[in-house]
Amino acid sequence: MKKILFFIAILSILTCAASAEGIKIRSGKASYLRYELVDLYCDYTGPVLDLNNASDKARAAAVVTAKIFHNNQQVTTVGETDSITFSYDPAKKVWSGLWPIPWNPRLGDYKAVIYFQSGAKKFAGTVDFSVIRRVPLPMPQGFCAMDIEPGDSIITRVPGVDGKSVKIWENYVLWAKFMGASALWHCVGQSQIWNSFKPDDFPWDKISLGQITELGAACHEYGIKYGAWITSFVVLGNRKDLSPYKQSTAYDRSTGGLKPMIYVSILDMKRRQDLIDLLKKFQDNPSVDYLGMDYMRTDFGGLEYASNFIHDMPVTGVPADWASMTEDNRMLWLGKKLDVEKDKNFIELWDWWRAHEIATVVADIKKRAGITKPLWIFSLTWRQGKEHGQDPLMFIDAGVDINSGMFYSIDKKTYPDMLESWREYLSRGQTNLCAGQCVDWNLLGRTYRPSGPEEHFIRQKMLVDELYPVNPHLGLFWHDLTRAFKGSKGPYTSLEWGVAGAATFTYLRKTEGYFPFESKWELPDSVKPGEVFTIDISVKNTGAVTMDFYLKMLKVSNLEMFGDIVHKFYLAPGEVKTITFQVKVMESNYNRDFMQMIAYLLQYNGTSTQHRYFDFKYIEVK
Numbered sequence: 328m329k330k331i332l333f334f335i336a337i338l339s340i341l342t343c344a345a346s347a348e349g350i351k352i353r354s355g356k357a358s359y360l361r362y363e364l365v366d367l368y369c370d371y372t373g374p375v376l377d378l379n380n381a382s383d384k385a386r387a388a389a390v391v392t393a394k395i396f397h398n399n400q401q402v403t404t405v406g407e408t409d410s411i412t413f414s415y416d417p418a419k420k421v422w423s424g425l426w427p428i429p430w431n432p433r434l435g436d437y438k439a440v441i442y443f444q445s446g447a448k449k450f451a452g453t454v455d456f457s458v459i460r461r462v463p464l465p466m467p468q469g470f471c472a473m474d475i476e477p478g479d480s481i482i483t484r485v486p487g488v489d490g491k492s493v494k495i496w497e498n499y500v501l502w503a504k505f506m507g508a509s510a511l512w513h514c515v516g517q518s519q520i521w522n523s524f525k526p527d528d529f530p531w532d533k534i535s536l537g538q539i540t541e542l543g544a545a546c547h548e549y550g551i552k553y554g555a556w557i558t559s560f561v562v563l564g565n566r567k568d569l570s571p572y573k574q575s576t577a578y579d580r581s582t583g584g585l586k587p588m589i590y591v592s593i594l595d596m597k598r599r600q601d602l603i604d605l606l607k608k609f610q611d612n613p614s615v616d617y618l619g620m621d622y623m624r625t626d627f628g629g630l631e632y633a634s635n636f637i638h639d640m641p642v643t644g645v646p647a648d649w650a651s652m653t654e655d656n657r658m659l660w661l662g663k664k665l666d667v668e669k670d671k672n673f674i675e676l677w678d679w680w681r682a683h684e685i686a687t688v689v690a691d692i693k694k695r696a697g698i699t700k701p702l703w704i705f706s707l708t709w710r711q712g713k714e715h716g717q718d719p720l721m722f723i724d725a726g727v728d729i730n731s732g733m734f735y736s737i738d739k740k741t742y743p744d745m746l747e748s749w750r751e752y753l754s755r756g757q758t759n760l761c762a763g764q765c766v767d768w769n770l771l772g773r774t775y776r777p778s779g780p781e782e783h784f785i786r787q788k789m790l791v792d793e794l795y796p797v798n799p800h801l802g803l804f805w806h807d808l809t810r811a812f813k814g815s816k817g818p819y820t821s822l823e824w825g826v827a828g829a830a831t832f833t834y835l836r837k838t839e840g841y842f843p844f845e846s847k848w849e850l851p852d853s854v855k856p857g858e859v860f861t862i863d864i865s866v867k868n869t870g871a872v873t874m875d876f877y878l879k880m881l882k883v884s885n886l887e888m889f890g891d892i893v894h895k896f897y898l899a900p901g902e903v904k905t906i907t908f909q910v911k912v913m914e915s916n917y918n919r920d921f922m923q924m925i926a927y928l929l930q931y932n933g934t935s936t937q938h939r940y941f942d943f944k945y946i947e948v949k
């Protein structure tokens with residue numbers, strides 16, 4: 328049916344050939360990225376109806392519409408929109424229309440068929456344009472990042488690490504090294520106002536900023552990349568009313584009025600400039616390898632964008648007196664449409680426009696900050712973040728190099744559905760995706776069997792299994808070191824959470840064929856308290872050269888080990904070595920449902936490298 332409509336349109340153009348020269352069709356440019364609005368223009372220049380000299384009434388009577396085709400099939404875009412209507416600009420004497428590109432569109436050539444009608448006069452014309460994608464900077468194979476949000480006072484060193492005392496921030500590096508992370512991502516830009524506004528400490532915490540150069544240099548000593556990120560359009564604290572920035576506005580259903588949010592409006596130019604100034608410092612600092620941004624979203628606010636939204640999008644049912652309405656009344660109208668009427672097509676137009684606008688802001692910030700280093704953004708993952716004004720592919724086209732999807736804050740039952748949604752999304756448009764799971768027993772369902780750390784591992788394993796086949800540009804992040812020392816860790820130790828995260832890194836790299844060896848182990852599923860049991864770990868060199876190995880049983884709390892817990896050895900290609908360890912779990916623990924972690928670390932090609940392999944298992948002690 329759509330093909331028939333296309334050919335009817337072309338036939339209409341041909342039948343009007345004698346007077347088609349009376350209109351001139353053009354697009355703003357030849358190609359568009361996926362976050363952009365396609366701008367289309369129609370000029371009337373023919374002798375039959377000289378509307379340029381006609382009255383305003385005659386101009387208003389002219390109707391100009393457009394339909395879009397791809398591979399001879401009409402395209403229905405967001406909000407079930409199958410055509411757009413142009414508006415007339417008397418100053419420029421031209422009709423213009425904006426077409427929103429569909430979510431995750433098919434790339435390639437498109438054709439706009441534009442229809443012009445005034446009274447009995449009808450004309451049509453076409454213009455070609457293409458939808459393209461930006462190719463981001465490459466993400467290294469096996470890329471895995473350890474995150475840390477501010478938490479200086481509670482971070483201690485990795486258990487079992489010996490040596491001289493270190494500064495608190497040096498512990499960040501030791502944990503990243505222990506886990507075998509490719510990069511340490513550090514939140515150094517947070518704006519906070521607690522109780523009173525202190526200009527000297529605003530907008531950025533000077534303690535974190537002062538750590539950047541030394542921390543990055545320390546990471547580099549271990550072959551770890553260092554990234555610094557900013558919580559961008561949000562001010563934390565209990566006195567957001569003292570913020571010098573314009574707050575985003577939301578609709579309050581309880582009162583039927585408007586309310587401010589903790590989010591900063593993306594239209595606030597002061598905030599944008601502050602972000603640009605800080606990002607410039609990251610860009611210019613050789614200790615910083617990656618630049619990151621969080622809270623690049625509007626959450627459920629953004630009503631202050633009402634006028635821009637209506638101007639740009641093919642919205643129907645706009646109030647007749649829109650031009651004379653105050654901004655507050657426009658925001659109230661939009662808030663009621665979204666939160667009370669909840670029309671799904673209207674909401675989709677709104678979600679798309681916000682994602683487009685935020686991507687436009689990203690592009691502006693990156694250009695003005697002169698960013699050439701890899702840029703990542705933390706994004707929400709339910710429906711790819713669309714409900715909060717985000718879209719990963721739009722981000723990529725706007726200049727983001729790594730989408731850091733936060734695959735948490737979702738229950739165990741719904742998690743597989745979200746992964747399936749992502750699989751379908753990525754099968755149509757691949758991206759550099761670095762997927763994260765939160766170190767938070769509460770967010771993971773306060774589960775005991777599997778344990779919290781094991782549930783963390785299971786979810787990341789499921790993600791790799793589901794998404795890697797359709798999106799091999801996949802990395803992982805572990806979020807975050809501070810949480811591993813807070814109450815959110817539940818009844819488990821910081822080391823257990825670190826081991827579980829490191830094991831997810833191992834699983835991704837193993838899936839990618841990263842390791843030139845195989846490792847297996849045997850141990851019981853259950854033991855009694857105080858019972859000595861054996862663990863057999865075998866290693867096979869599957870590479871083409873002889874390699875050195877370092878094998879260590881990890882001293883998780885509540886364990887006693889006998890004999891050497893560290894073994895160093897060489898294996899020729901194809902050679903296998905099995906090592907036996909003796910271990911005792913000292914006590915059973917009711918608060919963990921009697922489950923005990925057993926874990927080991929295997930490293931190859933030198934102990935100073937990040938070639939680390941982890942495995943762990945929880946056994947019952949009862």
